C-alpha cells in the first residue's frame with residue numbers, strides 16, 4: 116500500500132490548491148506563456164502553475180500559437196500516425212447509480228444484457244471483418260463482471276481468428292479492482308487498464324455518485340491504477356468526463372494524477388489520457404440540467420493544453436464527438452481514435468441487421484465507418500496505424516516512457532504504422548481508401564528516406580513480405 120491509499124484525510128487531489136492556482140494564473144503574462152511553450156517544446160511535463168496559466172489564456176494569437184505547438188509536439192513525439200481501435204461493450208448490468216450514465220441501476224428504460232460467449236464471438240467476427248486489431252472492452256460494474264469473468268471474455272476475444280483477422284491487443288475499461296483481480300487480467304494479456312475519475316472535484320464526485328454505491332468511494336477509484344501497477348499492469352489510462360464540473364479544474368486534476376503516478380512509480384506516467392465529453396443518454400435527465408457543458412472552442416483548448424502539459428502521453432478522442440469536431444481536434448495532439456463504433460451490447464452484430472438504440476450507453480456523434488475515417492485521416496496528412504507491437508515487444512511502462520519521452524517512438528512506431536496499415540489496405544480497404552492509403556504510405560516512405568535511408572529500406576523489404584501474403588510483420 117502506498118501514499119495513504121485507503122486511509123487518512125488527504126489524497127493527492129487538493130481542490131483548494133487547484134482553485135487557487137487557477138485564480139492566481141488569470142491574465143497570464145505573454146512572456147511567461149512563451150517560456151512555458153519552450154518547456155513543452157523540449158517535451159518536458161509541465162507543473163500545475165504552468166498548466167493553469169495555459170488554461171487561463173484568452174489572447175487569440177497566443178491560443179493559435181498554442182494550437183500550432185500542440186501539432187508540432189504530437190508530430191515530434193508520436194509521428195503523424197493515428198492509432199485506430201474499437202470499443203466492445205460486453206455487459207451493461209450495473210449496481211451503481213451514476214447520475215450521468217444511461218447504464219445506471221435505476222434506469223428502467225434501458226435493456227440489460229450481457230453477451231453470451233457465442234454473441235461475443237459474433238461481435239468480434241464483425242469487428243475483425245472490418246479490419247480492427249485493437250479493442251477496448253467495456254463493462255458495467257456488477258458482481259457478474261468480476262476479474263475471472265473479464266479475463267475469460269478477454270481470452271475468448273483473443274481466440275477468435277476470422278480469415279486474416281485477429282485481435283492483437285485488448286484494453287479494458289471497467290470498475291477499479293483489487294491487486295489480485297488485476298493480476299488475472301495481466302495473465303490474460305491485457306494492454307491498458309483504463310479508469311476515468313469522471314470528476315476530480317471531491318464534492319461534485321459525491322453529488323453524482325450516490326452514497327452507499329460502490330462507486331461513491333472516490334479514493335478507491337483514484338488509487339485504482341496504483342493497484343493495477345502493483346499487479347504488474349504498467350500501461351495505465353486516465354481520464355475525466357468533461358461536462359460534469361469545471362473543465363479547467365478537470366485538466367488540472369488529470370495533471371495532478373499524472374504527477375502522482377510519475378512520482379510513485381519511478382517516472383511512469385499514464386500511457387493514455389482520455390477526455391470524453393458528456394453526451395445525451397436515454398432517460399437520463401441530469402445531462403440536460405448540468406451547467407458545465409464544454410463548448411467546442413473550450414474543448415479544442417483543453418485538448419491542446421493537455422498535449423502541452425504531458426507531451427509524452429497518448430491522447431484518445433472518441434466517437435462521442437461529431438465528425439467536424441473530430442476533424443478539427445485530431446491534429447491538435449490526438450494519437451488514438453475509434454471508428455465504426457457501437458456502444459450498445461451486441462451493437463456490431465445488430466448494426467449489420469438493423470439498429471437497437473435502447474441498448475446504447477449514450478449517443479455517438481461520429482457514425483462514420485472505419486474505412487471512411489481511414490481515408491479522412493490519410494487526407495489530413497496522417498498515417499493510420501493498427502500497430503500493437505509495442506506491448507507485445509515489451510515496450511510498455513518504464514520502457515515505453517524512456518522511448519516516448521525523447522521521441523524515439525519514430526524508430527519503432529512509424530515503421531509499424533506503415534506495415535499494419537499496408538495489411539489493412541490489402542485485406543479490408545475500399546478502392547477509394549486503398550488509393551488514398553497507398554499515397555499516404557509513399558509520403559511516409561519519402562520522409563523515412565530523407566532522415567534515415569536504412570529505415571526506409573528495411574520497411575520496404577517488410578512491405579514486400581506483406582504484399583506476398585505474410586501478416587503480423589513488425590519491428
Ligand code: SAM
Nearest residue numbers: 215216254255256288289290311356393394477
Ligand atoms: N462501469 C465502469 C466505470 O464506470 O468505470 C466502466 C464502464 S463506463 C460505461 C465507461 C465510461 O463511460 C465512464 O467512466 C464514463 O466516463 C463514461 N460515460 C458515462 N456516461 C456517459 C455519458 N452520458 N456521456 C459520455 N460518457 C459517459
Ligand code: SF4
Nearest residue numbers: 209211213216219255
Ligand atoms: Fe455503471 Fe460505469 Fe455507468 Fe456508472 S458509469 S452507471 S458505474 S456503467
